[in-house]
Amino acid sequence: MTSKSKIYFLDNGIRNALIAQFNTPDQRNDLGQLWENFMLMERLKHRPYQSIYANVYFWRTYDQQEVDLVEELDGKLFGSEFKWSKNKTVKPPKNWASAYPNSEFTVIHPGNYQDFIFPK
Secondary structure (H helix, E strand, C coil), X not given: CHHHCCCCCCCXXXXXXXXXXXXXXXXXXXXXXXXXXXXXXXXXXXXXXHCXXXXXXXXXXXXXXXXXXXXXECCEEEEEEECCCCCCCCCXXXXXXHHCCCCEEXXXXXXXXXXXXXXX
16 A cells, blocks of 8 residues: 555645646646645645644555545544546545444535635
């Protein structure tokens, strides 16, 4: 599992510089990765302002089922999957649902991200 580590950047501009990729969104093949990095960093930056104090994890199984962000808050797990396309139907991974039946799972996309970053 360690051969596929994920690395996140506080600034997507640094990520883009390292991979020498500055094309416009319509000419990129990594919008999903950009979106995932952006959402994770924005959530981590805004949580203290919203008084959301939680343990943060990334969840992946040996057969590559994954949840992009897991927050443990008040004894409950909240899984978030980041998808650039809001038209994709995404279900919780089977192993996630069976291992954590009382958890929540949400897909975050451009149409609903503001509620995730700035919860009411």
